[in-house]
Amino acid sequence: AAGVIQSPRHLIKEKRETATLKCYPIPRHDTVYWYQQGPGQDPQFLISFYEKMQSDKGSIPDRFSAQQFSDYHSELNMSSLELGDSALYFCASSLVSGGGASSDEQFFGPGTRLTVL
Amino acid sequence: AQRVTQPEKLLSVFKGAPVELKCNYSYSGSPELFWYVQYSRQRLQLLLRHISRESIKGFTADLNKGETSFHLKKPFAQEEDSAMYYCALSGPPGANSKLTFGKGITLSVRP
Numbered sequence: 285a286a287g288v289i290q291s292p293r294h295l296i297k298e299k300r301e302t303a304t305l306k307c308y309p310i311p312r313h314d315t316v317y318w319y320q321q322g323p324g325q326d327p328q329f330l331i332s333f334y335e336k337m338q339s340d341k342g343s344i345p346d347r348f349s350a351q352q353f354s355d356y357h358s359e360l361n362m363s364s365l366e367l368g369d370s371a372l373y374f375c376a377s378s379l380v381s382g383g384g385a386s387s388d389e390q391f392f393g394p395g396t397r398l399t400v401l
Numbered sequence: 402a403q404r405v406t407q408p409e410k411l412l413s414v415f416k417g418a419p420v421e422l423k424c425n426y427s428y429s430g431s432p433e434l435f436w437y438v439q440y441s442r443q444r445l446q447l448l449l450r451h452i453s454r455e456s457i458k459g460f461t462a463d464l465n466k467g468e469t470s471f472h473l474k475k476p477f478a479q480e481e482d483s484a485m486y487y488c489a490l491s492g493p494p495g496a497n498s499k500l501t502f503g504k505g506i507t508l509s510v511r512p
Contacts, residue, residue: 326502326503
C-alpha cells in the first residue's frame with residue numbers, strides 16, 4: 285500500500301538560505317501534520333492542514349510557512365535558515381472525515397533530514 | 402498544557418524477560434493515548450491506542466486516569482522488539498488531533 289512520501293530525504297543548506305520540504309499524503313487522506321525532531325529530542329508539532337486549510341499551529345517559527353495544495357500534498361517553506369533548524373522533519377497524514385474511532389490514525393513519512401551548515 | 406513524560410531513556414532486557422515502558426501524561430480533558438514504535442531505519446508507526454484495547458505483537462497498555470499513566474507492557478520480550486518507543490497523546494478525534502510526544506525510550510532486547 286502507498287505510504288506517505290517525503291522529499292527530499294536529505295537536504296543540506298547554508299545559514300540564511302531557504303528550503304522547501306514536500307509531503308505527499310496517503311491517497312484520499314485529507315489531513316497533513318508537520319513535526320520537527322531535533323537531535324535527541326521528541327517530535328514537536330509544527331502545523332497541520334485539513335482540507336487545504338490550516339487547522340492548527342504549534343511551535344512554528346515565523347520564518348517557516350506551509351500550505352496544502354489542491355492535490356492534498358503539502359510544502360513546508362523555511363527561510364533564513366539557522367543552525368538550530370537542523371532536524372528531522374516528519375510529515376504525517378490521516379483521514380479525518382471518515383469517522384469512527386480509528387479514522388484519525390496518523391501515518392508518518394520517513395522524514396526529511398535537514399542539515400544547516 | 403498537555404505533556405507526556407517518559408522517565409527512562411533506555412531499557413535493556415534479556416529475551417524472555419518482562420518489559421514495562423512507563424508513560425505519564427497531563428491533559429485537561431479526555432485525551433487519546435498512543436504508543437508509537439520506530440524500528441531501525443524504518444518510519445514511525447502506530448503500535449497501539451488506548452481506545453482500541455488491543456494487544457499488538459504481545460504488547461498491551463492500559464489507560465489509568467487516576468494515575469494519568471499509560472504504561473506499555475509485554476510479558477516476554479523478543480529480540481525483534483528492540484526499537485525506539487514513543488508515548489503520545491492527542492485531543493479527541495478530529496482535524497486538530499496533533500500529537501504530543503514523550504521523549505521516547507530505546508528498548509534493547511538481548512539474546
